[in-house]
């Protein structure tokens with residue numbers, strides 16, 4: 001066993017031994033609530049890792065991989081756990097070890113090491129999907145079984161991806177960039193891949209809302225935040241992407257780095273963890289992480305422009321896990337929504353419970369993802385709201401598919417897009 005593997009195992013052991021087996025985590029775990037299975041709750045997953053560390057079972061065994069792979073890493077268990085066992089982190093570290101032992105499937109290797117670091121290639125991939133959707137080739141690929149190449153449930157989950165536009169946010173934004181008279185703030189806008197490729201209209205709304213708040217917007221040339229490889233245990237790729245982003249963001253003359261993607265924001269705040277053993281990057285990573293703010297957090301902290309028009313509608317809100325637990329941002333989006341005149345806010349039961357999207361979880365565990373989503377949809381529909389607002393493009397995709405599947409008369413929207421609508425209605 002290499003020294004770094006030994007070190008990681010020791011770290012894992014110290015996290016695992018905090019669990020006292022009380023079972024309070026059952027109250028917060030979406031996979032346990034959906035299945036009732038002990039190996040799908042924090043206590044069961046931590047017990048598996050303890051057994052691996054004590055040599056009773058092998059990390060590579062299929063059952064173990066399934067128990068770890070079905071963890072959404074939503075961190076809800078930790079909020080219910082008296083000794084604060086960080087199960088999401090334990091699972092992440094165990095999967096990292098698994099990748100070191102078994103290697104990575106070739107598709108993931110190509111995506112994480114070839115496509116994500118290369119913005120041009122990523123845009124081309126987005127264009128290819130747009131072309132396939134626009135021409136019907138997506139259906140042809142499905143009937144030929146080509147999408148099964150992506151593995152597990154990917155061929156069933158492709159309908160979750162909304163129709164892509166022909167232009168990315170980065171292609172659309174330059175035409176609307178302008179100087180800000182009486183500028184009060186300047187921010188670097190971190191455009192995540194989801195916003196860039198899937199929801200370019202969200203990027204435009206974000207820039208308009210920032211402009212309405214006397215904020216100049218710079219759009220740095222960043223790459224993927226690094227979350228996808230982290231989720232699959234490929235920390236080497238995550239560090240490579242993070243280094244590129246840190247090189248671009250460090251030292252920018254801005255008041256904050258903002259993002260409208262909960263996942264990107266949480267990942268950037270975690271950059272220092274990636275560089276714990278890298279003196280050259282650790283300090284820069286800390287500086288960049290300290291500048292990171294969710295766009296709702298930024299707006300709620302500044303002198304907010306409250307000249308908003310009326311939106312006579314009802315809105316409920318879904319807390320993305322990467323916002324509410326990883327960044328501790330939950331009051332700010334609610335405060336912004338409630339500031340819109342005419343808008344009636346309706347809190348949903350379990351608003352902070354994971355929607356089952358969890359990055360690409362819906363691609364790998366389609367059925368479980370849908371079960372978790374069904375619970376969310378039930379709670380949302382009880383509010384009777386017209387809009388379901390949230391703060392993450394990944395959640396937007398998952399929730400939109402849920403609304404469609406459950407035939408609910410609700411539109412999924414980003415908090416910023418509702419603010420943008422309200423500004424456009426101002427007299």
Ligand code: SF4
Pocket residue numbers: 018019020021022023024025026042043046077080081082083084085
């Ligand atoms: S609540 Fe925490 S300490 Fe208790 S069983 Fe669950 S993970 Fe272990």
Ligand code: SF4
Pocket residue numbers: 028029030031032040041042045070071072073074075076077078087088
């Ligand atoms: S991180 Fe989420 S899915 Fe995983 S054990 Fe904890 S509550 Fe359950």
